[in-house]
Amino acid sequence: MPINLDISEAPIREARLGAITGYAGTLKDLVARTRCGSTISNCERSFSQTSSCSSGCAQTLLANIVDAAIVNHAPVGCAGDTVYHNIANHYGRFYRQQDNRNIQLINTNMEESDTVFGGTEKLRAGILEAWRRFRPKAIFVTTSCASGIIGDDIKGVISELKDEVPIPVIPVSCEGFRSKVWASGFDAAFHAVLTGIVKPPRQRQPSLVNMINFRGSARAYITRLFGRIGLEPRFIIPFATVEELETISEAAVTATVCTTLGSYMGTALEEQYGIPYVKTIPPHGFAGIEAWLRGIGAAVGKEVEVEQLIAEERAATQAELDEIRGRLKGTRAVVGMGPSYAQSYLGVLDELGIKVLHAASWHYDQHYDYGDQPPAILRAAAREQDITFSVGDQQLFEITNTLSRLKPDLYFSRHPGSSVWAAKLGITAVPVIDEYTAFGHRGLVNFGWRIIDALTNRNFVNKLAERVRLPYSDWWYGQDSYTFLEQEAV
């Protein structure tokens, strides 16, 4: 189904991509049962712990557009993750040597009476205040469960203010209750940018690559890498300007560091403006970067230059990788990450000689917006050995049970809130917070050395495990990790 930019909100991932948050089985089973248009039903939990929501994911992208502002039409508690977004903002601005300032966000502080009598007056005041205080180039109005459930007329308020606030003011439908898959919030943010900011191309820019990412810490490295084949990256969305976002329709190709993140924007730009979207596995590890660079090269007619680049990068790092593989051979790991990274890191850890015992994915898209199954899981399923595989929206009681049963040497997670539980169990936890960890040949080698360092000094996790008492009882550790996951309805 093509992406529809004529509607005001992106359909959620459950509806578009058959996304699920509940499954326990094996990797090969999951892939086989979701192949060729087949889909499986989500398994519900009869017990679950708290998790994230779409609103946070939308705002993590939008809050860092350097000259835009957000009006979060929500109770103040929904803006709790603003602290994290602001830390990420400072980190990103530091990397780019930009002045040190806070994100530009106003929360409308919806209270109980607003849920009875309506919150549109507070929204109106919030938009006017954002315009007065920040003079941004665009304002995004993010919704919440409260403003969504009572049905505040957000578009009506925006329309009434169009003369007083002479910039794009764009609603972002990201209320948490709409979707169990928090990545639906990424799509809501991209939909808002695509419908409210991006302009039709005036002329193509044949060397411009739209690079969809989160924080863009490897900005300098990628700029140098692309420069060697005559290309220039434009990092989107965080830390782009509104003006830069207006012209992403002029790029020669769109690539992404995370296929979960990139699916909606990449596919929409391809369908709407004919910009090829690179649909390979993500650029982590040797296999990842080589497939990804070849995808970019094919899209812009630079196949020869890309092969030369790959040969040089491989020659500079192969010997080091061989040494690392020798040192890590025999180590056993569990992975708990968002779907793109969980799938991609099965390949990364294979390349490092690490055996993965179990992978947990925070959700699973049965196909991407362009219709195919995620390429990294197909690659992982093509390996001879199968592994157990689970899908859960970071249900830490399941993860802790699994870790305690399998007792791996290592736990890899993108989310520190998950890593800390492994550390408390005395398992060496390696958080993969930076999206460019293991990016390319050099990144894989650097990541390998980091793992060796972590395994060499286990003092911290040993001491932590000795002193910390976890809240789970022996009864829980004696249960199957997925006791509370209901069976798939057939």
Ligand code: SF4
């Ligand atoms: S939008 Fe809903 S789910 Fe998200 S933080 Fe607010 S109340 Fe919670």
